[in-house]
Amino acid sequence: MTQTPPRTRADVDARLADDTARAWLDEALADAAGAAKAPPAAPSPYTAHSWELRFAAAGRHCGQDNADAVRTLLLVEARPGLETLTRLYQQGSAAERRAVLQALPALVEGPYAVHLVDDALRTNDTRLVSAAVGPYAAAHLGPHAWRHAVLKCLFTGVPLDAVADLAVRAAGDAELARMLTDYAAERSAAGRDIPHDLDRVLTLTGEKSQRPQEL
Structure with missing residues (x-):
């Protein structure tokens, strides 16, 4: 079994392979923060925020070993509601589902x-x-x-x-x-x-x- 991935930005930055990955993460976190501040939109199963697309692509850009931690950071930054969390879980890969589960304590009371x-x-x-x-x-x-x-x-x-x-x-x-x-x-x-x-x-x-x- 792998250990729980690091959850802080500094920990993740230290593990990323290069500045390209760090720049990608900067943009992804900015997208997530913007979504958290935006007025809630009517839910739709046919559209996704850009941060959600980055959530799915985390392994490709930051490495599979860092993907859980990156996805958890994105979820905490975006502060999605329960409906979005449920959709990300149900439609996601096993790796994406793990990130949702790991982020639950920070997101759902x-x-x-x-x-x-x-x-x-x-x-x-x-x-x-x-x-x-x-x-x-x-x-x-x-x-x-x-x-x-x-x-x-x-x-x-x-x-x-x-x-x-x-x-x-x-x-x-x-x-x-x-x-x-x-x-x-x-x-x-x-x-x-x-x-x-x-x-x-x-x-x-x-x-x-x-x-x-x-x-």
């Missing part, structure tokens, strides 16, 4: 974008799942959905370090402990390896692992 997190958690794309269980999910996913998000990480191999506020939300969660124990038993009965992170989160719930000692 309240649980109004939980549907995007839920959608990402239905996939088996580990980078999407990792982005989905960040700070926005920690703040706004309900207990049932959050528990299943933890299990999704275990199932897909996403390290639980990706789960924001894991220790806080897992503390004393007897239902999560039951689900983890059941999952471990199912894996063991099927002769499958049990994810090494499982004991860690089970301990956070206040319960002890009951899986066979040889595992």
